[in-house]
Amino acid sequence: MNPKVSIVIPSLNSMCYIEECLQSVLNQTLQDIEILCVDANSTDGTLEYLKELESKDKRLKVIISKKKSYGHQMNLGIKAAKGEYLGIVESDDYIKPNMYAELYRIAKERNVEVVKGDMLEFIDKNGERVFTHTRLLNWTKCLYGKVLNAKDLRVFTQSGIMNPSGIFKLSFLRENQIYHHESLGAAYQDTGFCFFTHLLAPKMFFVNEAFYCYRQDNENSSVNRISLQKALKLSKEYDFIQKKLNKNPNFGNLNSLLSYLRFGGYNWILGRIVDSNQLPFLQRIQSEFLEIEAKGELDWKFFDAFQRAKLERILKNPQEFYENVCLKPKG
Structure with a gap:
């Protein structure tokens, strides 16, 4: 029997953060999950750590990407996934224990292809973790808690690009050939994926609750020090x-x-x-x-x-x- 949620975790030299990330996924209250760690041949110990976890937990599979491309790594994970829904976790972030249990429950109750929640942005400062609740919907609250689709253009104009805060029905992604742009590096390949999931989903649902913890102090992240x-x-x-x-x-x-x-x-x-x-x-x-x-x-x-x-x-x-x-x- 296929898992309820397949979670794709792309990584490249993420040893500073990967343990917290993986433990948060392995310890989900929803245990019926598949974890696909797609590593682009890390050289800092990340790959060895992932292989060690693979040997201990049958839910986890390591996939090696020959191409250092976030989009290519994500596509490898999507193609290998066997779950009903797809989740995404970045290797320097982590998630609340009930994230996938709640999102999956809502997806099934509402019979929707896409469910997304808010994010908790965080930094580690002076030994403490400082959080900021970041809403998925930038200027309005009225779209939360409703079944929506692209006929309402506000799903584009009033929502942020936050793919990891949600889950996506895998059959929907495959039927519509929704994949990531396989450009080199790890910068903004989530933009096209977000656009086409919003455009093509018959039904989507925004949750006014944050489950995903989004790191803001990784200097190598595409959101920092932009050249x-x-x-x-x-x-x-x-x-x-x-x-x-x-x-x-x-x-x-x-x-x-x-x-x-x-x-x-x-x-x-x-x-x-x-x-x-x-x-x-x-x-x-x-x-x-x-x-x-x-x-x-x-x-x-x-x-x-x-x-x-x-x-x-x-x-x-x-x-x-x-x-x-x-x-x-x-x-």
């Missing part, structure tokens, strides 16, 4: 989504929505990119969005007044925006 090269990987991720949309006439005209989401992703990066790279990145935003505007794929109805004013200012003069906004002292 220009890493920032431009997000551009390639949105290009990947665009190509998939253009190949399928059933998706209709979603280019304007994708342009809005692209700006949201770039705006997020602007707050995290290394200071010296802010101006070249702003110039890249100007270049891309002038082209988007020329193609008629910029629809201001998706933007609130603040977002519109910000993008219009960047389009007009990224140098001015850099000097008067980015260089302005914070606080």
Whole structure:
């Protein structure tokens, strides 16, 4: 009999965090799980630790990835999974003991393909762990506790990209060929996966409760110390989504929505990119969005007044925006 949830854990040199991560998964109150650890040939002891756990717990399987690509590792896990639902845990994070029991219960009760909860962002500071509750839904509470789908565009415009906080029905993923972009490294390949699960899920459900603990103090994480090269990987991720949309006439005209989401992703990066790279990145935003505007794929109805004013200012003069906004002292 197949497990209820298959959990994919991609890793590469995660020895500092992997024990806490794996123990939180192994000790789930839902014991009927499969754990697929997809390692890209770690050299710091991570792989040996995973193999030791594999020898002790039959629920855990180690898969070796020849390609150092988060997307490729995730796809190896998805293809090998035998569960009814798929879960994802990053190797530097950990989860509450009841996460998969609760998400699976809700998925079955509501008969939905996707269930997502909030996150607890955390840092370790002066020997203490400091948590911040981060809501999946950025600007509204009214979408929590309802069965939704892509007919309500707010599932795109008002929710964050938090794939590990949820579970996904595996038959749904496979029927719709939803996989990750297999670009090299580990930067933003979750963006396309999130977009297409939201787009294609007949039914999805957002839970106003946090089960997933999301580390913010790993300096090697894609959310920290963003270089220009890493920032431009997000551009390639949105290009990947665009190509998939253009190949399928059933998706209709979603280019304007994708342009809005692209700006949201770039705006997020602007707050995290290394200071010296802010101006070249702003110039890249100007270049891309002038082209988007020329193609008629910029629809201001998706933007609130603040977002519109910000993008219009960047389009007009990224140098001015850099000097008067980015260089302005914070606080």
